[in-house]
Amino acid sequence: MNKFNLLLIFILSFLIFSCGSNNGKKKSDFSIQIPNNKSEFTINDDLQATIVNSKNRTIDSISYFFGDRHLKSSRNETELQLQLKDVLLGNQTLKAIVYSEENSDTLTKTIKILNNKAPVVYTYEIVNSYPHDMTSYTQGLEFHDGILYESAGQYGKSKLRKLDLESGEVLKEIELDDQYFAEGLTILNGNIYQLTWQEDEGFIYDLESFEKTGSFAYNQSKEGWGLCNNGEKIFKSDGTEKIWILDPETLAEKTYIQPTHHKSISTRLNELEWVNGKIYANTYQKDGVAIINPENGAIEGLINFSGLRDKVTQHDKLDVLNGIAYDPETDKLYVTGKNWDQIFEVKIIKK
Template sequence: MNKFNLLLLFILNFLFFSCGSNNGNKKSDFSLNIDENKSSFNLNESLKASIVNSKNKSIDSVSYYLGDQYLNSSKNGELDLKLQDVLLGNQDIKAIIYTDETTDTLSKNVKILNAEAPTVYTFEIVNSYPHDITSYTQGLEFHGDTLYESIGQYGSSKLRKVDLETGEVLKEIKLDDQYFAEGLTILNDKLYQLTWQEDEGFIYDLDTFEKTGTFGYDQSKEGWGLCNNGEKIFKSDGTEKIWILDPENLTEQSYIQPTHHKSISTKLNELEWVKGKIYANTYQKDGVAIINPENGAIEGLINFSGLRDQVTQHNKLDVLNGIAYNPNTNKLYVTGKNWDKIFEVKIVEK
């Protein structure tokens, strides 16, 4: 390369790094102010923000975003946002400041909580059915009137097709010993099954249980629960996030954060789609959250305390885990890890 080309390359690099967006290495001349220095808001509250311009620099405009959602642009740099139709949980308020010289991006994290406390429900046992006491239930779902179950533990993980009335195992395959099976869901005659920490999910033909594909976890680290609404697949991973997956390639496109009026929930495990809502049990708890899939609001809590007392008590008896809704009969069923019964339950407001 001759001296002229080297000089030209140097000039181009200099211009590139001297203009355009503030990349964070240079301290911004602006700061983002949120009224009253609040960091937590409830749905339907107003969030007010402004730009502090201590050097009185000329600003062309300021564009505001909540996460990736565009809010508005203004010349004076002020934001007055009524928190409606927004995602709950931890969100970033982002301001992009345009001047003649630079584009600066500022952000602050805020927590958006639900406006109302969740409705509390309890349960009534309608019926009970036999369940394999050795089944460490991780996922449970109906397809038609037939029950499908994912069973966990290293060396004992299985996928089963089960007759609800008798508990008879109609079909079963065992996973390789290095896999710990987790949640499952069925969509378009394909069965999807998670593994826990192996960063891999399996796709099966629903009729034959022949494995037809696999998928990775992309942004999440673990596999916990699965459900679907007929179009999209929802996946929990033990964190505050429930991921929304593209059913074509199983990529994690976005997420919601289940949130009630006081805090953001974590350790949501087995998932079930029930009448437009996501039902999710909290790992090692007796509660099931009823979640709005549009914004993450926890609208209800079902207290299943005492249900475990209704099964045979033994030294391997474990926690509630397993929710199955049959839309054909409008009936809801729950079980647990190493429980010898599946219960049909009626949910009643407390």
């Protein structure tokens, strides 16, 4: 076969492969238009969008999507109206696939959806305090069957601990290898799940024996920060605007919510705790805890813990608020911080 024939076969193959789809390299004859080019909405808004057909091409059908959700398919409807009351908050993608003259064009528009009201602001009242090891760089804190479990961080100092709340006594402890920086933990179905920070790996332990039984990788996020669960799903923060929802069997990050209030999307949410159907999330290096609706990501409340750090022993390694534990058996909430010598039982009060 000569060089000319080889070149001809290559060109024909390329044309066959390219036919039937707008691969994104050439400008589409269609676009999504939103009135006034609006890109920011709230959940009580209606979203209106129109497919603009600049070359008056014959449209065979259009399929509309919002994120991963298929909205509808139509042969000739170039207008879409969507009520946003039931969608996820945060940065979302409106997508339309236009099929026309044996070609398809995929169109996208990124929009931001905010909550429609400001978070309720709460303060706190100290009910009681309990001793806590001030050398413990608290990363995760959780009750299970009335017993307190803690994950402590820092390279060379990371641990998994079982604690007696009243005395602060360490009942059981595992030290992690020096190359790991431990982060959040949660307990589900007889297992303790513990994150590491930048090592792209989490550990699984048997709840009773504290023996390591496995590990899991982070398949989409780059870091591990906080963990909690609702008895069925595991939620994971990674320092970004996302709280991931993990498959409880494989620990794969399947989907996510974006914690969002009425003005912006929040980031750097750290330690997580499941409290009466909501996610409580500590904001790293802040004195606030966000109360998040796990269904859509709406930040419905903010607890201001200003001044709590001043009530523990002051020393050169004292660090920020981090550590939220809710005991469902007693309906009590506890908070502490990194290298704090006390754990506080607190009552949350609306301001």
